[in-house]
Amino acid sequence: MTRDEIKDVLLEIIADIDEEADFARLDADAPLRDQLDLDSMDFLDIVMELRKRYKLHIPEEEYPQLATLTSCVNYLEPKLQHV
Amino acid sequence: MAAYQLVIIGGGLSGLAAGIRAARFGIKTLIVEQHSLPGGLNSFYVRQGHLLETGLHAMTNCAPANDKQAPLNRLFRQLRLPRREFPCHEQIGSEIRFGGRSLLFGNDPAILEASIDRVFPGRIDRFRRLRQEIAEYDPFAAGPWRSGRQFLADHLDDPDLADTLLLPLMIYGNAEEEDMDLGQLVIMFRAVFEEGFFRPAATMREFLGLLVQQFRDFGGEIRFRSPVESIVSDRDRVVGVLLAGGEMLGADAVVSTAGIPETMRLSGWPGEVDRYVGRMSFMETISLVSRARTATLTRDRTIIFYHHGDRLQYRRPSGYLDPTWGVICFPGNFLGLPPEDPVQIRTTNAASYPLWKALSAESYESVKRRWTEAAVSASEEIVGNYRSSIVYQDSFTPVTIERFTRKAEGAVYGSAVKIKDGVTPWPNLFLAGTDQGYLGIVGAMLSGITMVNRHILR
Numbered sequence: 001m002t003r004d005e006i007k008d009v010l011l012e013i014i015a016d017i018d019e020e021a022d023f024a025r026l027d028a029d030a031p032l033r034d035q036l037d038l039d040s041m042d043f044l045d046i047v048m049e050l051r052k053r054y055k056l057h058i059p060e061e062e063y064p065q066l067a068t069l070t071s072c073v074n075y076l077e078p079k080l081q082h083v
Numbered sequence: 084m085a086a087y088q089l090v091i092i093g094g095g096l097s098g099l100a101a102g103i104r105a106a107r108f109g110i111k112t113l114i115v116e117q118h119s120l121p122g123g124l125n126s127f128y129v130r131q132g133h134l135l136e137t138g139l140h141a142m143t144n145c146a147p148a149n150d151k152q153a154p155l156n157r158l159f160r161q162l163r164l165p166r167r168e169f170p171c172h173e174q175i176g177s178e179i180r181f182g183g184r185s186l187l188f189g190n191d192p193a194i195l196e197a198s199i200d201r202v203f204p205g206r207i208d209r210f211r212r213l214r215q216e217i218a219e220y221d222p223f224a225a226g227p228w229r230s231g232r233q234f235l236a237d238h239l240d241d242p243d244l245a246d247t248l249l250l251p252l253m254i255y256g257n258a259e260e261e262d263m264d265l266g267q268l269v270i271m272f273r274a275v276f277e278e279g280f281f282r283p284a285a286t287m288r289e290f291l292g293l294l295v296q297q298f299r300d301f302g303g304e305i306r307f308r309s310p311v312e313s314i315v316s317d318r319d320r321v322v323g324v325l326l327a328g329g330e331m332l333g334a335d336a337v338v339s340t341a342g343i344p345e346t347m348r349l350s351g352w353p354g355e356v357d358r359y360v361g362r363m364s365f366m367e368t369i370s371l372v373s374r375a376r377t378a379t380l381t382r383d384r385t386i387i388f389y390h391h392g393d394r395l396q397y398r399r400p401s402g403y404l405d406p407t408w409g410v411i412c413f414p415g416n417f418l419g420l421p422p423e424d425p426v427q428i429r430t431t432n433a434a435s436y437p438l439w440k441a442l443s444a445e446s447y448e449s450v451k452r453r454w455t456e457a458a459v460s461a462s463e464e465i466v467g468n469y470r471s472s473i474v475y476q477d478s479f480t481p482v483t484i485e486r487f488t489r490k491a492e493g494a495v496y497g498s499a500v501k502i503k504d505g506v507t508p509w510p511n512l513f514l515a516g517t518d519q520g521y522l523g524i525v526g527a528m529l530s531g532i533t534m535v536n537r538h539i540l541r
């Protein structure tokens with residue numbers, strides 16, 4: 001997947017989790033949780049959804065690397081390159 | 084590989100929520116429920132053409148759909164249910180009548196503050212500081228038991244106000260007698276006084292239907308009329324459940340919502356069962372009264388918590404039922420509901436399981452009638468007379484609760500000792516629901532969600 005495709009997948013997953021999510025003013029380099037008012041339970045859902053879709057196991061120690069949209073894409077790019 | 088990755092014992096609110104979470108992420112999940120209907124304590128039945136709900140007075144934790152951090156909305160997100168399609172009807176207003184005083188509260192905490200200011204002059208600043216402390220307290224952090232009663236006494240410096248506030252918090256969510264763990268008090272204070280009461284637009288039947296549908300849509304399987312007879316283990320792991328009919332269902336993991344005593348019995352979990360048998364149970368009477376005859380009844384109260392006598396007596400009574408304190412609920416008195424006819428009145432009083440259990444089949448019915456009368460009389464002193472206009476009436480006792488939910492001694496809120504991490508002696512058997520520690524409808528669902536997130540999805 002390309003970086004743009006990964007980004008679209010992430011936004012789609014977040015939109016599914018949170019019907020109220022507002023992406024209009026989303027800053028790709030600022031923490032997602034603060035901007036979207038997500039909590040750790042929602043966050044787990046992003047991880048679980050990635051696991052369900054791509055059989056991707058993200059260990060808990062690596063969750064911090066998913067803090068912003070850009071860092072998510074950086075982290076996922078090598079893992080999803082053959083998808 | 085086992086037939087199921089996860090088997091959940093119990094199709095009550097915690098079991099359904101747990102099932103939706105697991106199935107949503109592709110885990111092959113089966114819920115087994117002994118009854119022909121879902122819901123457990125919070126189910127429904129139809130008698131003489133009336134749909135009667137078994138548990139619901141009100142749902143707690145009312146919140147507008149756009150408040151993302153509110154427990155109710157987190158719950159909907161976790162279950163992937165569209166919150167906007169779930170209209171809530173807020174309460175009209177509730178009242179605590181305690182030893183001759185009365186406090187009013189609603190879903191706006193300002194109502195309670197104004198009432199405290201009137202009834203307990205000079206206490207309002209202390210109450211505001213208490214609210215602040217409760218807002219900042221983390222009830223989910225692990226820690227030793229702390230006395231909620233002492234906490235209120237220290238902050239309010241007024242035993243009457245402390246007991247008045249405790250009454251609804253205990254009745255709607257305390258498994259212990261006499262005192263309440265501070266963490267549980269904080270959870271209940273927020274659920275009742277900060278967020279408040281509402282009802283879904285439809286009945287419990289539709290709500291349960293929605294949950295079962297969601298579970299099935301995610302690929303989950305549910306079997307009704309399937310009592311689990313034992314939880315089967317092989318060496319140090321649980322390998323599945325055995326149904327009463329003799330069918331064995333293999334499982335990689337089992338979540339039990341049947342309560343600690345029942346789970347101990349099913350699994351052969353070594354330990355002292357008595358320690359986990361709760362003592363607080365209740366008798367509830369539902370009366371349907373024809374609307375034409377209700378002109379004199381209270382219209383502007385949703386729930387009334389009452390208590391005669393000066394010091395709070397939250398304990399198992401020495402007689403069959405204690406009519407000196409309890410709850411009176413008008414399930415029709417929520418904003419925006421169409422006027423119901425007949426009008427429903429529910430009364431709930433503490434009741435003693437051992438006394439009810441000891442009755443012979445012949446005397447059970449007459450004793451039940453006698454105490455139904457006592458409960459109705461006690462409520463008439465508060466809301467006005469309605470006995471002569473009752474078109475249908477039904478009651479259930481601690482024995483009924485035990486029979487229908489297998490909660491030992493009919494303890495609605497389960498064991499006074501909770502197992503908050505849901506862990507059992509087996510590495511793949513977990514607890515959820517009442518005995519894990521979150522109580523009430525919203526609490527039970529959050530429990531199912533939390534336990535699956537923590538033990539199954541990781």
Ligand SMILES: Cc1cc2nc3c(=O)[nH]c(=O)nc-3n(C[C@H](O)[C@H](O)[C@H](O)COP(=O)(O)OP(=O)(O)OC[C@H]3O[C@@H](n4cnc5c(N)ncnc54)[C@H](O)[C@@H]3O)c2cc1C
Nearest residue numbers: 093095096097117123124138140141311516517523524527
């Ligand atoms: C009279 C009354 C009024 C209430 N009013 C309110 C209210 O207004 N608001 C509120 O928020 N809460 C209320 N509650 C509390 C609320 O109903 C409960 O806290 C909640 O429903 C508990 O859900 P649970 O899933 O933990 O347990 P349960 O509902 O007890 O679910 C457990 C399920 O497991 C099944 N089961 C047990 N053993 C087995 C077995 N061996 N095999 C198969 N199945 C088994 C049972 O049949 C049951 O369906 C009320 C309760 C009562 C009794």
